[in-house]
Amino acid sequence: MKHYYNSMSRAVTTDWMLKELDIKHEQIQIDLTVKSEELLHLQQINPMGKVPILKDAQTVVTEVAAICAYLADKYPEKKLAPEIHSIDRGTYYRYLFVTGNTIEPALTLAAAQITHPKPATAGWGDMTRVMSTLEALTPTTNWALGNQFTAADIVFGGLLASSVVFGILEASPKVAAYIDRIQQRPAYQDACRAFI
Ligand SMILES: N[C@@H](CCC(=O)N[C@@H](CS)C(=O)NCC(=O)O)C(=O)O
Structure with missing residues (x-):
């Protein structure tokens, strides 16, 4: 699983989620201020050209809330989401x-x-x-x-x-x-x- 990230961006929230889950992943630091190869690659994955992005095999998830919801459901044993049929x-x-x-x-x-x-x-x-x-x-x-x-x-x-x-x-x-x-x-x- 790859997390495209920048330490002074909204990706801090998805990084926090990954840290709460304590799961193995690859952290890819993106400098958003220079036209680097990583940034061009990121724009191909996410036409918005924004971080955070989570790439899990062929699945690309963008948007902070979508990434957190995806991760919470992927690791139900970590209990970071209420159960699917819960009233909550x-x-x-x-x-x-x-x-x-x-x-x-x-x-x-x-x-x-x-x-x-x-x-x-x-x-x-x-x-x-x-x-x-x-x-x-x-x-x-x-x-x-x-x-x-x-x-x-x-x-x-x-x-x-x-x-x-x-x-x-x-x-x-x-x-x-x-x-x-x-x-x-x-x-x-x-x-x-x-x-x-
Ligand atoms: N709605 C997006 C917002 C993401 C966003 O705005 N990321 C900023 C950093 S905080 C970004 O990548 N900016 C670079 C740019 O727009 O070129 C989300 O929730 O993930």
């Missing part, structure tokens, strides 16, 4: 999808000081609604699904943590406490050592 599965999907579809675009636009002219037509609506959603989804204790730490925390919590570290998000006390729990995890510390 819907909530789990919600965390995985709301992060990249709704929260991240909203935070990215806000960081660039851009306001969408028609929030009702933007999938993420507006910052007021996104902040209420983010606050409501943040667990008061433990993890997104209660006692079980899952890929939902890696995807959702990972975005919250990096957004605070990079000054894109101001954490409420509840969000700060959740990020603190995340930052205590050895695998997180290992994956994020380039910027924390």
Whole structure:
């Protein structure tokens, strides 16, 4: 299994997932700033030319949440996903999808000081609604699904943590406490050592 990665990118989240799983894989560091052979190869695998990418035999997985979900299901014994027919599965999907579809675009636009002219037509609506959603989804204790730490925390919590570290998000006390729990995890510390 190959993980195309850069230590100062969103691939840190998939690296964290791989470290939580503690599985053998090949880490391929991509310099996104120069037109290297690796970068050209990466653009052939992923037309977006972006990292992270996971290549598992013939399967190519792109997008942080898709990679984390794929890995969690591939290694069920590591218990980083609720069981397929568990009642928690819907909530789990919600965390995985709301992060990249709704929260991240909203935070990215806000960081660039851009306001969408028609929030009702933007999938993420507006910052007021996104902040209420983010606050409501943040667990008061433990993890997104209660006692079980899952890929939902890696995807959702990972975005919250990096957004605070990079000054894109101001954490409420509840969000700060959740990020603190995340930052205590050895695998997180290992994956994020380039910027924390
Ligand atoms: N939606 C993608 C975003 C990936 C992404 O934006 N990666 C950035 C690094 S953080 C990248 O590779 N940028 C290089 C470029 O766009 O040329 C995901 O969730 O994986």
